[in-house]
Structure formats: structure tokens, C-alpha cells
Amino acid sequence: MAVIGFIIFSLTSDLFISMMIVYPITMNKDFLNGKSIGKRMFGIQVQNLTDQKADEWKSSLRNFLPIIPIDLIFTLVSPTQRIGDRIADTKIGIETEQNLKTIGSELKNYKVNKELVFELIFGIINIYGLLWLYGFLFTNIMIG
Numbered sequence: 001m002a003v004i005g006f007i008i009f010s011l012t013s014d015l016f017i018s019m020m021i022v023y024p025i026t027m028n029k030d031f032l033n034g035k036s037i038g039k040r041m042f043g044i045q046v047q048n049l050t051d052q053k054a055d056e057w058k059s060s061l062r063n064f065l066p067i068i069p070i071d072l073i074f075t076l077v078s079p080t081q082r083i084g085d086r087i088a089d090t091k092i093g094i095e096t097e098q099n100l101k102t103i104g105s106e107l108k109n110y111k112v113n114k115e116l117v118f119e120l121i122f123g124i125i126n127i128y129g130l131l132w133l134y135g136f137l138f139t140n141i142m143i144g
Contacts, residue, residue, distance in 0.1 A: 019131060024123030030059035032106055035095065040103070045095035046085075054090045060119040061088040064126065 012018060029036040034046035034053040046054040046062065054062075062084035075082045080091045 016131065019127055023127040023130075024120050026063065029063065030054070032103070032110060034059055037103075039092075039095075043095060044092050046090050047093040047095075049089050049091065051093055053095075054088070056113070056115040056119055058088040058090050060122065062090050 030039065030046045035044075039045055046059050048054050048058060062082075064084060064087070071082045071084070074086075080093070085091050
């Protein structure tokens with residue numbers, strides 16, 4: 001994601017546009033059967049608490065709260081669940097059916113649904129809110 005963000009920023013020279021593109025992608029990175037590229041490489045996936053693959057909404061919701069230091073502590077205590085997993089009632093589980101080679105066929109069979117559209121809208125609204133908050137904090141605390 002950092003590479004994609006750097007490329008977009010290099011092309012546009014606009015941090016706001018870069019964030020508007022990269023953040024929704026980052027929030028929805030696990031939409032395809034609960035697996036990002038990294039999860040596929042390690043044979044794991046996002047699952048609900050009944051060991052079934054998590055739906056698109058839960059996969060997105062678990063990525064909503066990127067507070068790295070706190071999240072790291074939760075992960076050390078419970079390696080299969082971080083804060084986002086607790087919020088979305090998901091966990092990381094073992095998956096052996098699909099790997100990097102099956103991405104093409106999975107994308108071909110994937111149907112865009114209302115959950116995915118809602119997630120993208122949710123991601124865009126979320127980034128607007130975060131950018132506003134960071135801008136507000138920066139101008140009032142750092143400068144002010």
C-alpha cells in the first residue's frame with residue numbers, strides 16, 4: 001500500500017488525492033474472500049467467529065481503526081485477533097483452498113454487490129473525517 005501511495009503521490013503531487021485513493025483500498029484490502037495478497041502468501045484469511053470466511057463488510061470494518069501501537073499490544077496478547085477483529089467479530093484463520101494463483105479466477109467470478117459499494121463510500125467518508133481531524137489538530141495544536 002505504501003508503494004501505491006508513493007506512486008500516486010508522485011503522479012499527482014497532491015497528498016489529499018493520494019489519501020482519497022489509497023485509504024479506501026487499504027480499508028478494503030481483504031474484500032476478496034477475506035484475503036489480501038499478504039494473507040494469501042501465508043495461507044491465512046479473515047474469518048468470522050464460526051470459521052467461515054468473513055463477508056466484505058466485516059473485512060472492511062476490521063481495518064477501520066488503524067491505531068498501530070495499541071493494535072500491536074492486542075496482537076501480542078491474542079495473535080489471531082486485533083482490536084479491529086474484536087469490533088467486527090472476526091479473526092485470522094488458516095485457509096488452504098486458494099492462493100496467489102487463484103486471484104484471477106476469483107476476480108472473474110466476483111460480483112460487485114451493495115456491501116462493497118457501501119464499504120467504498122464508508123472508506124471515503126472515513127478519510128474525509130480523518131483528514132479534517134488531522135487538519136484541525138495540526139492547525140490548532142501545532143501552529144496555534
